[in-house]
Amino acid sequence: MIFLLNWSDISFLIGRMHPLLVHFPIGILSLAVIMEFGSIFFNKKELGKAALFSLYVGFVATILAGFSGYLISQGGGYSDEMLTPHRWAGISLAVLNILAIVLKTVFREKSWSLKIYLPTLVILLGVVLYTGHLGGTLTHGSDFLNVSQTGQTNQLNVNENFPLSDLPRPEEAYLFNDIVQPILHNHCGSCHNPQKRKGGLDLSTFSSIMDGGDSGPLDVNSISESELLRRLEEPLSSDDRMPPKGKLQLSNIQLELIRWWVAEKYPEDIQLKFMNLPNNIELILNRIDDLNHPVYSNDKLPHVDETVLTSLRRKGYGVNVIADGSPFLEVRFKFKKGETPDEIAEELKPVARHIVWFDLSGTAIKEADFSQFENLTRLNLSQTNIGDSVLKNIASLQNLEYLNLHSTQISSEGIQQLATLSNLKNIYLWNTGILPEEADWLKKRLPETEISLGVTDGS
Template identity: 35%
Template sequence: MTLWLLLQTTPDASVDWALFIGRFHPLLVHLPIGFLLAAGLLEAGRRWGSLSVERTTVGWLLLWSALGATVSCVAGYLLSLGGGYDTDILTEHQWQGIGVAVFSWLAWAVQADWTGQRLARLYLPLLTIALVLLGAAGHHGGSLTHGSDYLTQYAPQPIRTLAGAPDRPKSVVKPITDINQALVYAQIVDPILQSRCTQCHNAEKAKGGLRLDTPEQLKKGGEDGPVLLAGNSLKSAMVGRCLLPESDDDHMPPKGKPQLTESQLALLTWWIDQGASFDKRVADLPQPDKIRPALVSLAGNSPVDQEQPTAGSATSSPELTRPVPPANPQAVAALTKIGLLVLPLAAGHNQLEVSAVNTPTFSDAQAALLPALKDQLVWLKLGNTPITDASLTQIAQLSNLQKLHLEHTRITDTGLKSLASLPKLEYLNLYATDITDAGLTTIATLPALTSVYLWQTRVTPAGIAALQRTRPDLLISSGTDSRTLADFSKPEPTTTK
């Protein structure tokens, strides 16, 4: 009754209760799996004489299996309302799940003598059918989430043959030996999409009605319209979604999934800005200085080989492999002692990333420890901490700093001026801070800056448009409506006297 009243009275029109409850399905479904498997194993052990188990114990397991399967079916149905799943596989999975619930209830009823001794001999067949359906439902559930070949995708060919799977397709993406002659879409863009996006946007699972597995589907877009606007990556949803904070529900790939590396995102952005051609080669397109390191890093390799979002994949930037002395062990120990993560960015190199992801109380006083790593520290993540402008005077001493996260901190325009002394800063995240248009003056002077994030700050569309005119090379993500920003970007009309 309480849940029903909550569903009826919620004032938030953006809440989708069906999907909210449905998304508990992956959690709930593990309950009947565990209980039913345990019941089957205990029953087998009891009958073979190798276990001394009371019938009531198995009965309780079957009861919880039936209850769990029923609740999971309800949640699974609500989750399916969100769409984006292969209809045939979804239907099979749905009925198999219902079958697990039904046969679990029947097995429990017979085992508990609710039906009398006349049906006792049906107990084992009912339990066996429930277990078989459980395996089938689990397999199809995995197919819905990961694709129909998720079990056999990496299996040796003999196992694929035994399983009735087709022969492993030979890769059509050849290693890139001459980067200038590489087909931009087929050999660079598509492998990135295959490694990061098509798990959820393919022929069998098209989340949001969107498929990214073929050029035709990519051009078509999804339920929310086109995701690719040739010539304008900033207005292309397939890039915009990737630039959102990972905690944002609209961020892609979803949180917990392998994320695009900076090089991969740069290559997608470059391809779209150059017209999103599906047949041109690298040599046919202009190559800005900032994209050349990412292109050079692909030479002699398949793009798929570089898909892992590890620190090593960031070495396309020359600065990240430039020789620097090893970090002072005492300085590293001082940072780890207060809870900061200190991680190497690439094997065999001394550049470091420092993150306060596990230290939400990181303070201005503790920021004084950072300059001890001024040569090695290139990525710094201090988002969601209470630091103020005082910390920025310490950060300003990190002369090799390239990436800086300051989202959800207490910094202001005044403190931002300290960052003007950072000659190599390429990425700056100011999401949910009190930065105003005055702070954009400092941002405009950062010579190496390529990306700045200004969601939920106090900057205005006019300020952002002015910054974009001053720095047309700068990728600005602000959440500002594109039409509004375009209006502010228009030149002022001339007047005649």
């Protein structure tokens, strides 16, 4: 019950009501100005009386909104650069309101009164709009009225893959600038920006993130105690949850990308192609490619019966359709690392033509016939025991665009067999013993293919 609360609790509650209270003077005073001019132009005295009543109510509403605004500002987190003009604009609004009331009542019989009263109302309306604009900037950031920015944000809000979906070549992206920062801006920027630092935290730049908030600078060596990650992972009902309930939440994909950035100790200036991507991140990056691939548009292929998919899942395969309504499948290997069934190709034979994304990374696979997976466009064999013999049948996969062979047993003899894969866009060969000159040989035969040797690229 409210009478059991102390003053700090009450002031906190009143302050939190500011976004609600502030709309009353905006609407009432704007209506007062409209009615006053309407009474003059249409000679309606009733409108003049209603305008005066609205000015009285507007003044009370202005005082209440100003008081609640003062209380919420005491909690900190707002830039003085923006807060001070907003506060003085509110005070000016109250003064103009009083002046308009006095001119309308005390000096209404004076001949000069109307000449001052009408301009006062015009200025009053301007100050109402300006004060509201400053308040919106404090709440939503300085670009909240940017039409192009707003349109872009609305589009991004409905895309769980944002910002990856906006990157034409994700492997060229920088982890912080191109991935992490857009996510933080889209979901956290309205409360954590240079004008409004909730909790003393500004998430608009890399340096301001490193500076931290009221709890101190960010400690890159205490990953398990990351305050940023803790708040993002809090239950939605928790008061510590960020973004709070009612705000646009991060998707699972976006949260996974932030977790990866934290686990990598918050790097700023590094491209994805120079990083050793965990399997989950590779899978996320794989998903963002345009699904308008010629193979994917094949509407003659029948959908796989759900009982077949259920049977495969019971055997440990992660099997999912790549998009709603599509007959094509993504297959991941869900066994523990090092465990591999003897007959992968045989077990997947019923759905071989349906598989377009196949992830066997981290398994103990040595041999498998991939030639039956004729529609395969993505194959991840990283950190496995495969050798050159497997590449013989991979060379027949003319739809293959992505091939990850990092940390495998392949040699230069093996990669020579891949020279016929004209559709290949990306191949990862780091930690394989493949020399730069051998990679250059393959590059000459596949000039459109990005060949990555990891940190040795370009050295």
